[in-house]
Amino acid sequence: MKEIFSAIPIFVAVVESGSFSLASERLGMTKSAVSKRMSSLEDNLGTRLFHRSTRKLTLTESGEQFSDYARNSVYIAQQGIAAATLNQGSPKGTLKINAPMTFSRLHLVPHLKEFLDLYPDIKVILSMDDKIVDMIEGAYDVGIRIGELKDSSLIARKLAKCNSVVCAAPEYLQRAGIPNTPNDLKNHNCIYYSLFQAGVEWTFLKADKKLKVEPTGNFIVNNSDVICEMLLQGLGICQMPTFIVQKYLNTGQLVQVLTTYNLPDHSIFAVYPERRHMPEKVKVFIDFIEKKFCSAYWDLDYGKSS
Structure with missing residues (x-):
């Protein structure tokens, strides 16, 4: 039973990533180790969970049924960890951030050293990508989004206006x-x-x-x-x-x-998965960048003293 429980997060990572190789990158394990753990899980459960082929990895009927329970169990465990550590000392852990390339380079990266100096127990993994990625699938804690937000289950906090x-x-x-x-x-x-x-x-x-x-x-x-x-x-x-x-x-x-014409209003947002208890590492990061960005300092006349 212990082997089954310990393999559940790996199974969920494989399901959400869609392949052993992507799951191994996400988990920091080798592809062969992930494959062996899934084979061992199938042996312990006495049923095949995946249809394996050279091109595609899909769930069997048993895999689909097990997936619903496994993903819920991982989610509940994450909520429990977040709740238990919410007020325990300084924020800690790995903070995965997804943000647009140019905005990150110009306005996020220059503030990260100060943030990490303030919270030395937080490790930041920054993914700079102009494409909109799936926050849940990528296991990101927080994302920066610019423009109109598509309907989703993500929670959004406005950080600044984007002119x-x-x-x-x-x-x-x-x-x-x-x-x-x-x-x-x-x-x-x-x-x-x-x-x-x-x-x-x-x-x-x-x-x-x-x-x-x-x-x-x-x-x-x-x-x-x-x-x-x-x-x-x-x-x-x-x-x-x-x-x-x-x-x-x-x-x-x-x-x-074309200064006599207006352009549509857009904003810069922090987005994050909906959780009953927001992890402290996410809370302090969003509070930090909101203070940095709320004045939209980039709109100031850099050539003159403010």
Whole structure:
């Protein structure tokens, strides 16, 4: 019975990851060790839990039935651990964070040393990825999300407002002209962010009316740092968050256009799985970054004293 109980978290990791190899990475075990534990679990239960093939790993009918109970037992155990350790001394443990690449580099990473100095018993694993990942499947404790949030079981706390502007380098505007209306963008080289959550259209607001323009241009990329570099080089025009471009607007390296139009309001959120008792390590991290981000300091004029 002891072997069965100890194998349940490994079984759940395999089910949620979809493969032995991904589960082994998640658990910090070798693939062969995970496979052996699952074979031993099947032997102890007297039933086959997985259909194994070179391409796919799927659950048998018995595996499906066992999975429901196993996942619930792991969840309840996690809740118990969180409740038991909620007020026991300083926060501790491994904190897995998922956050967008450029925002992390510019505004999260610079604060992490201070956070780790404040909480030396916390170990941070930061995954920087512009794609929206499954928080539960990836076993993340907290994520940073920017823009509109999709409906999910995650809890969200707003950290700051996320302003955006349409901008370009002065040399580009001298060459291509300054757009006066969103429709003028049809005649411009629009650099496009391929992972833009709002879709393939740029939305502008004026007098309670929405105007949508589909950007077209000769460069599309999935990284905001690269877009910013292309803007600075004068390749084209783009809609960008001020947490990336404000300092270049302040120095004149980039110029905002279409200033009489508003862009949709977006925010920066911390998201985390719903739990009856929030782990202390998650609580202190969210409280910490909320204090850092709530003023949206990146919107300040860096060229002047605040």
